[in-house]
Amino acid sequence: MRSQQRRTPGGVCYELTRKRVKNLNLRIRADGNTAVSAPSFVPVAEIDAFVDSRAEWISRAKRKILERKAQDLVPCTVSPQEALELFEAVSREIFPLFADVLQNQPPLLKVRDMKSRWGVCCPAKRRITLALRLAEKPRRAVEYVVLHEYAHFLQLNHSPAFWAVVERFMPDYRERRALLKS
Incomplete structure (x- = not known):
């Protein structure tokens, strides 16, 4: 009925x-x-x-x-290539924190025009995909998202253990995450 x-x-x-x-x-x-x-x-x-x-x-x-x-x-002010260059630079800074877990092999970074997420990690494929519009945000916010996605190589979900990993490497992650809303 x-x-x-x-x-x-x-x-x-x-x-x-x-x-x-x-x-x-x-x-x-x-x-x-x-x-x-x-x-x-x-x-x-x-x-x-x-x-x-x-x-x-x-x-x-x-x-x-x-x-x-x-x-x-509103069109994105950053090209996919410029975004990828930024994300790779940030990834090079964060990768050493996870090098042992990733056997010294950095993950593949991709850029997509995503509407509802800033990033996605696929540990099985050793790939992190980041939203194109993330490149328009402050660098501190980009660093947070990249570290967040790297943390998924240690914890697949958003459990308290996951957030403990994020906080261990980035104690101010809450303030950085807030930058994504501006």
């Missing part, structure tokens, strides 16, 4: 889908529209109140989506 309707309680416009779910689920789609899925037994007034109670969060989430879309329209 699945039914859909558009609702606008308290000024928040959303698409309500009734389906076989246990809870109310609220999400902001990539196009900026708000969607709620709800079980058939939940009264519409309760769903409207739920959405209304999350109005501030919805507004912030939509603003972030619009900012991200606007940012994607």
Whole structure:
């Protein structure tokens, strides 16, 4: 059983889908529209109140989506080649910290135009891929991302042990990570 309707309680416009779910689920789609899925037994007034109670969060989430879309329209000021040169220079500085683990073989660095990540490490292929737009960030932020990806050669996940590795080599990583948001 699945039914859909558009609702606008308290000024928040959303698409309500009734389906076989246990809870109310609220999400902001990539196009900026708000969607709620709800079980058939939940009264519409309760769903409207739920959405209304999350109005501030919805507004912030939509603003972030619009900012991200606007940012994607602005061309990158750095070429892939310039970005790779920067990333290789930073990697040469960080590699000695991990040389033993990597048997003195630096990983392959790649540059991609990624939308949702600053970097990706693939230990099995000994490869680190970094976002092109990372090259537009301050060098201290670039150093943090490169070290973060190197740390994945020691810890594959983001467990407390992973963050301990990052902090051991870069005690100010939190401040550097904050630079990525500016």
